[in-house]
Amino acid sequence: MAQLLEERVSDQLPALNPYLPHAARLVRVDRMVPDNHLFTLRLLDDYYAAAFRHRPGQFVMLSVPGCGEAPISISSPPTRPGVLELCVRRAGRLTGALYRMGANDVVGIRGPYGNGFPVERIEGWNLLLVAGGLGMAPLRSLLWYALDHREQFKGITLMYGARTPGDMLFRDELKSLVDRRDISCLLTVDRDPTGSWEHHVGLLPGLFDRTQVDPATTFAAVCGPPIVYRFVLERLLALGFTKDRILMSLERRMKCGVGKCGHCSVGYKYTCIHGPIFTYWDAMNLPEMI
Amino acid sequence: MKILKLPKQQLDYFASVLQQFGEVHAPVKRQGKYVFARLDRWSDAVLEYNRTILPPKKYLLPPRETMFCYRRGTGYAPASENLDRKIVLFGVHSCDIYGINILDEVFAGKYPDPYYRTRRDNLTIIGIDCTPDEHCFCRSMRADFVDHGFDLFLYDIGDYYLTFVGTARGDDMVLASKTLFEPVTREDIDEYKRRSEAKRRAFQLDVEIRDLPEIFEMEYHADIWEELGKRCLSCGSCSMVCPTCYCYDVVDEVELGSRDGRRVRCWDSCLFSSHALVAGGENFRESRASRIKFRFYHKQRGFVAEYGRPSCIGCGRCIEACPVKIDIVEVLKMLRGAEDGATA
Numbered sequence: 049m050a051q052l053l054e055e056r057v058s059d060q061l062p063a064l065n066p067y068l069p070h071a072a073r074l075v076r077v078d079r080m081v082p083d084n085h086l087f088t089l090r091l092l093d094d095y096y097a098a099a100f101r102h103r104p105g106q107f108v109m110l111s112v113p114g115c116g117e118a119p120i121s122i123s124s125p126p127t128r129p130g131v132l133e134l135c136v137r138r139a140g141r142l143t144g145a146l147y148r149m150g151a152n153d154v155v156g157i158r159g160p161y162g163n164g165f166p167v168e169r170i171e172g173w174n175l176l177l178v179a180g181g182l183g184m185a186p187l188r189s190l191l192w193y194a195l196d197h198r199e200q201f202k203g204i205t206l207m208y209g210a211r212t213p214g215d216m217l218f219r220d221e222l223k224s225l226v227d228r229r230d231i232s233c234l235l236t237v238d239r240d241p242t243g244s245w246e247h248h249v250g251l252l253p254g255l256f257d258r259t260q261v262d263p264a265t266t267f268a269a270v271c272g273p274p275i276v277y278r279f280v281l282e283r284l285l286a287l288g289f290t291k292d293r294i295l296m297s298l299e300r301r302m303k304c305g306v307g308k309c310g311h312c313s314v315g316y317k318y319t320c321i322h323g324p325i326f327t328y329w330d331a332m333n334l335p336e337m338i
Numbered sequence: 339m340k341i342l343k344l345p346k347q348q349l350d351y352f353a354s355v356l357q358q359f360g361e362v363h364a365p366v367k368r369q370g371k372y373v374f375a376r377l378d379r380w381s382d383a384v385l386e387y388n389r390t391i392l393p394p395k396k397y398l399l400p401p402r403e404t405m406f407c408y409r410r411g412t413g414y415a416p417a418s419e420n421l422d423r424k425i426v427l428f429g430v431h432s433c434d435i436y437g438i439n440i441l442d443e444v445f446a447g448k449y450p451d452p453y454y455r456t457r458r459d460n461l462t463i464i465g466i467d468c469t470p471d472e473h474c475f476c477r478s479m480r481a482d483f484v485d486h487g488f489d490l491f492l493y494d495i496g497d498y499y500l501t502f503v504g505t506a507r508g509d510d511m512v513l514a515s516k517t518l519f520e521p522v523t524r525e526d527i528d529e530y531k532r533r534s535e536a537k538r539r540a541f542q543l544d545v546e547i548r549d550l551p552e553i554f555e556m557e558y559h560a561d562i563w564e565e566l567g568k569r570c571l572s573c574g575s576c577s578m579v580c581p582t583c584y585c586y587d588v589v590d591e592v593e594l595g596s597r598d599g600r601r602v603r604c605w606d607s608c609l610f611s612s613h614a615l616v617a618g619g620e621n622f623r624e625s626r627a628s629r630i631k632f633r634f635y636h637k638q639r640g641f642v643a644e645y646g647r648p649s650c651i652g653c654g655r656c657i658e659a660c661p662v663k664i665d666i667v668e669v670l671k672m673l674r675g676a677e678d679g680a681t682a
Contacts, residue, residue: 065452067405071413113408114599116590118617139617156414301616303588303603306449310585310606311613313632314622316640321449 066306069111069156070096074149075131080217083138084182085147086123088131091157102126103164104190105297105325109305110134111156112149115142119302119312119320122160123185125192132157135185135217161305162324165190165295167197170267174203178280180252180272184208184217186297186324187271198230203266205232205259209252209276212237213245223247232259253279256287263288269295281328294328340503342512342519343526344492349499353380353428355515359462359507360424363397365390374427385429388471389655393581394427394434398441398457399605405453405588406601414601421453426462433474433651435465435488436481437581440649444584462507465491466499467537473654475543475667481651482537495529545670547638547648554639557673558631566669567627569662574607576633576656576664582649583607608633634669 076088091097102108107121124133138147146155167190175194179187194201206225210216216237225233226247234255236248248255252272261268268289270280277296284294300312300319312319315334317326326334344352356362364383365372372387374394404417430438438458445454465488476482484491489508492499501519503509512519577583587606592599606613609629614622623629641649650666657665 065416066449067452068416069406069414111414111590113410113414114590114592114597116588116601137617143617154413299616300622301614303586303606306451308444308449308451308584308586309588309603310608310636311587313608313636313640315635316643 067158067304069109069117069158071154072132072157074151074153074155077150080135080219081215084217085136085138086218087134087136087146089134089155089157090131092154100129100132100160102160102189104167104193105165105186106160106162106189107186107305107324108132108134108157108159109161109302110136110142110146111158112142112145113156115145117156117303118142119161119300119305121186121189121297121324123188125189125196127193127196135182135188137182159305161320163322165269165325167193171200173201174262174266175201175205176261176266176268177204177206177208178252178268178270178272178276178284179206179208180276180280181210181215182217183271183273183276183297184222185271187269188218190269195231203232204230205234205261207234207236207252207255207259209236209238209255212239213242234258251279252276253283256283261287263290263293267293267295269297271297291329291332292327295325296328296331298324298326298331300324340509340512341522342501342503343495343498343522344501344519346497346499348518350380352515352518353377353383355518356426356428356462356464356511358514359511360426360460362426362428364428383428385466386468387429388468388474389431389653389658391655392579393437393653393655394430394461394463395437395441395581395584397425397427397461398438398445398454399584399586402602402604403453404600404602407598408590408601409598416452417600418456421456422460424460424462426464428464429466430463430488431468431476431653432465432484432491433476433479433481433653434581435463435484435491436476436479436651437653438463439484439487440582440645440651441584442487443645462511463488463490464508467491467493467533469537470541470543471654472542473657474541474652475545475654476652477538477541478543478545478547479648479650479652480547481653493530493533495526495533498526500526500530543667545667546674547670550648550670550674551639551642553673554635558635560673562669562672563627563631566630566664567625569664570609570626570630571662572609572611572626572629573661574609575659575661577607577609578605579655579659581651581653581655582637585613608636630664634666638670 071092072089075090078086080086102122107119109117110120111117120134123135136143177187194204236250240249268284298319302312302320303309305320307318307321361376363374363376365387366375366382367384372390374390404419406414407417408414445451488504491502585606586603588603590601637650638648
């Protein structure tokens with residue numbers, strides 16, 4: 049702590065205010081799913097835009113002037129810079145105001161925050177992505193990162209389940225992966241009221257019966273509502289996955305993003321700086337985690 | 339460390355010297371209690387007090403502070419209200435200085451907070467020793483002495499204050515007082531030791547914090563949390579008066595009849611029901627029991643994992659402030675004593 053004091057004296061005026069939102073222009077709003085639109089943003093400050101580098105799984109704090117800030121995971125991969133894509137669910141006041149905005153409106157962005165997926169650690173391994181419902185939003189960044197660095201990974205498998213085809217995020221984009229040979233893309237819906245769904249019908253964990261996963265050589269990244277965690281984790285453990293090769297992304301209330309405001313703490317970790325990506329081992333050892 | 343002594347009868351002269359270092363604030367008496375406040379005259383200062391209602395954190399993290407102003411078109415601009423105010427806080431107890439050191443770790447360490455750091459740089463701290471009362475357990479929390487975090491620290495040794503000079507700024511204050519300070523003698527040191535031993539014996543409360551994190555892990559599902567949840571009113575008083583509770587909320591406030599406004603942060607408490615509420619209505623700590631457990635857990639167990647010590651400093655403020663008499667020392671003793679808490 050004595051050292052901190054010296055830092056304080058030597059660095060009187062912190063150059064950058066970490067809480068300052070940077071202006072970002074809405075470029076496009078894609079109405080993917082009712083109440084789940086994809087907002088494409090461009091940072092207006094060239095210097096900040098050039099310095100902005102994120103890892104798959106990280107998030108930003110999104111400001112809507114007058115409504116405050118909320119943490120939103122970045123759905124676009126770092127391998128496709130220039131714009132940021134945020135998949136935002138309409139859930140409250142801030143997101144309600146965002147949904148009333150359109151192209152060329154300006155919002156605030158700061159970040160990126162959080163640890164992100166340990167991509168260097170996964171390098172050379174098989175990668176299994178399991179998403180349920182809206183859980184695809186944070187996993188999409190990792191999916192495209194892996195496809196854009198295809199040589200760094202062995203097999204890539206995506207299992208994604210939604211209630212109906214109309215609830216599936218990034219539906220067209222993911223359907224276009226089904227025929228690719230460098231990824232095994234398994235899409236399922238609980239039920240198909242459209243009658244025109246050409247992929248699997250049935251619950252997400254059922255996809256485990258349709259493909260081979262080698263737990264000894266695979267990292268699994270899971271994201272979804274609590275029920276997905278319950279059943280998918282059950283399958284992964286039954287297959288013999290060790291608990292620190294199962295990665296999951298958590299959601300918490302956040303006001304700062306930098307380990308100060310206290311809202312996102314779980315047990316003794318802050319979701320914003322120690323997460324939002326945790327191993328299952330961490331998650332099961334922290335109270336209130338899932 | 340540079341150690342000198344200051345004659346007590348020269349204290350008011352020394353206080354006048356301090357004015358060139360900033361506004362002088364010290365404990366003053368208000369309706370039977372003490373508060374840190376700006377002094378109109380030195381004689382208002384009360385140097386023998388048990389504890390102030392609010393800890394010094396109010397100078398570093400104001401209860402309400404504007405972070406940014408935003409205007410349509412120009413976006414967010416940092417606000418700097420009162421940031422350049424230089425304050426000399428006179429008469430801070432060791433536990434409260436320890437509390438500031440903990441805040442320093444959180445706010446001036448990794449990802450430094452510019453508002454906090456500017457305020458911290460502008461705050462001069464003159465510590466003073468004290469006699470424990472019936473709610474003090476700083477000794478158990480290892481906060482009854484501090485070796486840093488102050489500019490000067492005064493120990494009462496009778497006709498003098500033994501003065502530890504902690505920083506260059508503290509030394510400047512000594513030098514600005516010219517010949518006021520005198521060298522320390524053997525007798526002064528002996529007197530200090532005698533009083534230090536008397537202070538140690540004056541503690542009425544004692545709680546063992548060794549292996550407390552392990553006990554918290556084992557008692558995570560104990561009945562005691564449900565019982566405390568039934569008593570706790572979720573009023574958040576304990577958080578407000580706690581020297582190391584730093585949770586804050588951030589809200590955008592729009593000016594009436596305009597689309598411009600300000601982003602404000604204000605004190606928050608993990609005991610409030612909205613603390614862990616996320617969009618869509620999921621609340622990770624919906625029950626009062628889970629929230630009071632979280633508060634204890636974060637202070638006594640979580641903080642140890644992150645910073646190597648509990649964030650509780652044993653000042654006793656939460657014991658005094660709680661309207662339903664939840665007593666942290668009793669809770670810790672119950673957890674440690676097992677019979678009362680481990681039936682689950």
